[in-house]
Amino acid sequence: LAKTTQPISMDSYEGQEVNITCSHNNIATNDYITWYQQFPSQGPRFIIQGYKTKVTNEVASLFIPADRKSSTLSLPRVSLSDTAVYYCLVGDRARGSTLGRLYFGRGTQLTVWP
Amino acid sequence: EAGVAQSPRYKIIEKRQSVAFWCNPISGHATLYWYQQILGQGPKLLIQFQNNGVVDDSQLPKDRFSAERLKGVDSTLKIQPAKLEDSAVYLCASSPISGSTDTQYFGPGTRLTVL
Numbered sequence: 233l234a235k236t237t238q239p240i241s242m243d244s245y246e247g248q249e250v251n252i253t254c255s256h257n258n259i260a261t262n263d264y265i266t267w268y269q270q271f272p273s274q275g276p277r278f279i280i281q282g283y284k285t286k287v288t289n290e291v292a293s294l295f296i297p298a299d300r301k302s303s304t305l306s307l308p309r310v311s312l313s314d315t316a317v318y319y320c321l322v323g324d325r326a327r328g329s330t331l332g333r334l335y336f337g338r339g340t341q342l343t344v345w346p
Numbered sequence: 347e348a349g350v351a352q353s354p355r356y357k358i359i360e361k362r363q364s365v366a367f368w369c370n371p372i373s374g375h376a377t378l379y380w381y382q383q384i385l386g387q388g389p390k391l392l393i394q395f396q397n398n399g400v401v402d403d404s405q406l407p408k409d410r411f412s413a414e415r416l417k418g419v420d421s422t423l424k425i426q427p428a429k430l431e432d433s434a435v436y437l438c439a440s441s442p443i444s445g446s447t448d449t450q451y452f453g454p455g456t457r458l459t460v461l
Contacts, residue, residue, distance in 0.1 A: 273454070273455075274454055274455075275437050275452025275454055275455055276389065276437075276452050277452065334391070334450070336388030336389045338387055
Protein backbone atom coordinates (compact mmCIF):
# COMPACT_ATOMS: atom_id res chain seq x y z
CA LEU A 233 0.00 0.00 0.00
CA ALA A 234 1.58 3.22 -1.15
CA LYS A 235 1.40 5.61 1.79
CA THR A 236 2.21 9.27 1.98
CA THR A 237 3.69 11.62 4.55
CA GLN A 238 2.78 15.30 4.72
CA PRO A 239 2.88 18.00 7.41
CA ILE A 240 0.00 17.93 9.85
CA SER A 241 -0.60 21.66 9.66
CA MET A 242 0.54 24.86 7.96
CA ASP A 243 -0.29 28.51 8.43
CA SER A 244 -0.22 31.29 5.87
CA TYR A 245 -1.53 34.78 5.28
CA GLU A 246 -3.79 35.98 2.54
CA GLY A 247 -2.03 36.70 -0.72
CA GLN A 248 0.95 34.45 -0.04
CA GLU A 249 1.98 31.40 -2.03
CA VAL A 250 1.66 28.14 -0.13
CA ASN A 251 3.68 25.02 -0.88
CA ILE A 252 2.70 21.72 0.70
CA THR A 253 5.19 18.90 0.23
CA CYS A 254 4.29 15.24 0.36
CA SER A 255 6.66 12.28 0.43
CA HIS A 256 5.77 8.94 -1.15
CA ASN A 257 8.92 6.83 -1.16
CA ASN A 258 7.17 3.63 -2.25
CA ILE A 259 5.38 5.03 -5.26
CA ALA A 260 5.00 2.47 -8.03
CA THR A 261 5.86 3.00 -11.67
CA ASN A 262 2.25 3.25 -12.82
CA ASP A 263 0.97 5.32 -9.91
CA TYR A 264 -0.24 8.88 -10.25
CA ILE A 265 -0.19 11.55 -7.55
CA THR A 266 -3.47 13.22 -6.73
CA TRP A 267 -4.37 16.01 -4.35
CA TYR A 268 -7.77 16.54 -2.77
CA GLN A 269 -9.12 19.42 -0.70
CA GLN A 270 -11.67 19.04 2.08
CA PHE A 271 -13.67 21.76 3.80
CA PRO A 272 -15.46 21.11 7.11
CA SER A 273 -18.72 19.19 6.72
CA GLN A 274 -18.01 18.43 3.06
CA GLY A 275 -16.54 15.54 1.15
CA PRO A 276 -13.07 15.84 -0.41
CA ARG A 277 -12.80 17.60 -3.75
CA PHE A 278 -10.26 16.88 -6.50
CA ILE A 279 -7.66 19.61 -7.01
CA ILE A 280 -4.95 18.32 -9.31
CA GLN A 281 -3.22 15.19 -10.53
CA GLY A 282 0.13 14.46 -12.10
CA TYR A 283 2.66 11.78 -13.01
CA LYS A 284 5.92 13.67 -13.37
CA THR A 285 7.44 17.15 -13.85
CA LYS A 286 4.88 19.92 -13.53
CA VAL A 287 1.14 20.20 -13.91
CA THR A 288 -0.82 23.43 -13.66
CA ASN A 289 -4.53 24.17 -13.67
CA GLU A 290 -6.65 27.15 -12.73
CA VAL A 291 -6.43 26.31 -9.04
CA ALA A 292 -2.94 25.01 -8.32
CA SER A 293 0.36 23.67 -9.58
CA LEU A 294 1.90 20.31 -8.85
CA PHE A 295 5.65 19.80 -8.95
CA ILE A 296 7.05 16.27 -9.14
CA PRO A 297 10.82 15.63 -9.23
CA ALA A 298 12.36 13.02 -11.48
CA ASP A 299 12.55 10.34 -8.79
CA ARG A 300 8.83 10.86 -7.99
CA LYS A 301 9.44 10.16 -4.31
CA SER A 302 7.85 13.45 -3.35
CA SER A 303 5.54 16.08 -4.76
CA THR A 304 4.70 19.69 -3.93
CA LEU A 305 1.29 21.28 -4.21
CA SER A 306 1.55 25.00 -4.83
CA LEU A 307 -1.36 27.33 -4.17
CA PRO A 308 -0.74 30.83 -5.54
CA ARG A 309 -1.98 33.83 -3.60
CA VAL A 310 -4.15 32.02 -1.05
CA SER A 311 -7.31 33.53 0.41
CA LEU A 312 -9.28 32.82 3.56
CA SER A 313 -11.46 30.42 1.60
CA ASP A 314 -8.45 28.17 0.96
CA THR A 315 -8.48 27.17 4.63
CA ALA A 316 -9.05 23.42 4.42
CA VAL A 317 -7.42 20.02 4.78
CA TYR A 318 -5.30 18.96 1.80
CA TYR A 319 -4.69 15.30 1.08
CA CYS A 320 -1.90 13.87 -1.02
CA LEU A 321 -2.73 10.46 -2.47
CA VAL A 322 -0.93 7.91 -4.54
CA GLY A 323 -2.90 5.35 -6.49
CA ASP A 324 -2.53 1.80 -5.17
CA ARG A 325 -3.08 -0.85 -7.77
CA ALA A 326 -4.28 -3.83 -5.79
CA ARG A 327 -2.91 -7.18 -6.84
CA GLY A 328 -1.81 -6.09 -10.27
CA SER A 329 -5.27 -5.20 -11.44
CA THR A 330 -6.21 -1.88 -12.90
CA LEU A 331 -8.55 -1.28 -9.99
CA GLY A 332 -7.01 1.08 -7.53
CA ARG A 333 -7.48 2.04 -3.93
CA LEU A 334 -6.58 5.50 -2.78
CA TYR A 335 -5.04 5.87 0.66
CA PHE A 336 -5.96 9.07 2.46
CA GLY A 337 -3.57 9.92 5.26
CA ARG A 338 -4.35 12.56 7.86
CA GLY A 339 -3.77 15.36 5.39
CA THR A 340 -2.43 18.86 6.00
CA GLN A 341 -4.62 21.42 7.74
CA LEU A 342 -3.93 24.71 6.00
CA THR A 343 -5.08 27.80 7.88
CA VAL A 344 -5.02 31.12 6.06
CA TRP A 345 -5.06 34.24 8.24
CA PRO A 346 -6.15 37.73 7.22
CA GLU B 347 -24.58 18.08 -13.52
CA ALA B 348 -26.00 16.89 -10.20
CA GLY B 349 -23.48 15.73 -7.64
CA VAL B 350 -23.43 12.69 -5.39
CA ALA B 351 -26.43 12.69 -3.09
CA GLN B 352 -26.47 11.17 0.37
CA SER B 353 -29.08 10.85 3.07
CA PRO B 354 -29.60 11.36 5.85
CA ARG B 355 -27.08 14.10 6.60
CA TYR B 356 -27.10 13.38 10.31
CA LYS B 357 -28.07 10.37 12.40
CA ILE B 358 -27.95 9.74 16.14
CA ILE B 359 -28.52 6.24 17.45
CA GLU B 360 -27.76 4.22 20.53
CA LYS B 361 -25.25 1.40 20.51
CA ARG B 362 -26.58 -1.95 19.35
CA GLN B 363 -29.16 -0.24 17.14
CA SER B 364 -29.16 -0.51 13.36
CA VAL B 365 -28.72 2.26 10.82
CA ALA B 366 -28.71 2.59 7.05
CA PHE B 367 -27.26 5.21 4.75
CA TRP B 368 -28.25 5.87 1.17
CA CYS B 369 -26.19 7.13 -1.75
CA ASN B 370 -27.13 8.17 -5.27
CA PRO B 371 -24.01 8.58 -7.44
CA ILE B 372 -23.52 10.84 -10.41
CA SER B 373 -25.47 9.53 -13.37
CA GLY B 374 -23.43 7.19 -15.53
CA HIS B 375 -20.65 6.61 -13.01
CA ALA B 376 -19.79 2.94 -12.91
CA THR B 377 -17.78 2.95 -9.72
CA LEU B 378 -19.13 3.72 -6.26
CA TYR B 379 -17.18 3.95 -3.04
CA TRP B 380 -18.10 4.09 0.65
CA TYR B 381 -15.60 5.67 3.01
CA GLN B 382 -15.54 6.06 6.78
CA GLN B 383 -13.97 9.23 8.13
CA ILE B 384 -13.31 9.41 11.85
CA LEU B 385 -12.80 12.88 13.29
CA GLY B 386 -9.28 14.12 12.66
CA GLN B 387 -8.42 11.39 10.16
CA GLY B 388 -8.58 10.97 6.43
CA PRO B 389 -11.29 8.91 4.76
CA LYS B 390 -10.82 5.14 4.88
CA LEU B 391 -12.25 3.04 2.08
CA LEU B 392 -14.83 0.52 3.28
CA ILE B 393 -16.10 -0.91 0.01
CA GLN B 394 -15.83 -0.29 -3.73
CA PHE B 395 -18.42 -1.32 -6.31
CA GLN B 396 -17.93 -1.60 -10.05
CA ASN B 397 -21.47 -1.42 -11.44
CA ASN B 398 -23.31 -3.75 -9.02
CA GLY B 399 -20.37 -6.00 -8.20
CA VAL B 400 -18.03 -5.66 -5.23
CA VAL B 401 -14.39 -5.24 -6.24
CA ASP B 402 -12.84 -4.36 -2.86
CA ASP B 403 -14.36 -4.88 0.57
CA SER B 404 -11.18 -5.85 2.39
CA GLN B 405 -11.57 -3.08 4.97
CA LEU B 406 -15.28 -3.57 5.61
CA PRO B 407 -16.07 -5.03 9.07
CA LYS B 408 -18.30 -7.70 7.66
CA ASP B 409 -19.60 -8.89 11.01
CA ARG B 410 -21.60 -5.69 11.35
CA PHE B 411 -21.37 -3.72 8.11
CA SER B 412 -23.06 -4.59 4.84
CA ALA B 413 -23.55 -2.77 1.58
CA GLU B 414 -25.32 -3.29 -1.68
CA ARG B 415 -25.65 -1.42 -4.92
CA LEU B 416 -29.07 -1.74 -6.44
CA LYS B 417 -29.05 -2.29 -10.21
CA GLY B 418 -25.65 -0.68 -10.43
CA VAL B 419 -26.95 2.75 -9.42
CA ASP B 420 -28.00 3.62 -5.84
CA SER B 421 -26.28 2.07 -2.87
CA THR B 422 -27.04 1.50 0.79
CA LEU B 423 -24.61 0.94 3.63
CA LYS B 424 -25.93 -0.70 6.78
CA ILE B 425 -24.51 -1.12 10.25
CA GLN B 426 -26.06 -3.72 12.51
CA PRO B 427 -25.49 -3.55 15.45
CA ALA B 428 -23.71 -0.23 15.86
CA LYS B 429 -20.83 0.28 18.26
CA LEU B 430 -19.54 3.47 19.83
CA GLU B 431 -16.46 3.38 17.61
CA ASP B 432 -18.67 3.57 14.51
CA SER B 433 -19.25 7.27 15.20
CA ALA B 434 -17.89 8.93 12.08
CA VAL B 435 -18.81 10.58 8.80
CA TYR B 436 -19.73 8.11 6.08
CA LEU B 437 -18.83 9.40 2.66
CA CYS B 438 -20.02 8.11 -0.66
CA ALA B 439 -18.07 8.82 -3.83
CA SER B 440 -18.38 7.86 -7.48
CA SER B 441 -16.15 7.89 -10.53
CA PRO B 442 -16.66 7.17 -14.22
CA ILE B 443 -14.55 4.02 -14.25
CA SER B 444 -12.33 2.45 -11.66
CA GLY B 445 -8.67 3.20 -12.07
CA SER B 446 -6.90 4.87 -9.18
CA THR B 447 -6.17 7.81 -11.44
CA ASP B 448 -9.84 8.56 -11.81
CA THR B 449 -11.23 11.62 -10.11
CA GLN B 450 -13.61 10.63 -7.35
CA TYR B 451 -16.61 12.85 -6.71
CA PHE B 452 -17.70 12.87 -3.10
CA GLY B 453 -21.06 13.48 -1.54
CA PRO B 454 -21.54 15.62 1.57
CA GLY B 455 -21.48 12.62 3.89
CA THR B 456 -23.66 11.33 6.71
CA ARG B 457 -22.52 12.14 10.22
CA LEU B 458 -23.29 9.22 12.53
CA THR B 459 -23.20 9.57 16.29
CA VAL B 460 -23.51 6.40 18.35
CA LEU B 461 -24.38 6.99 21.99
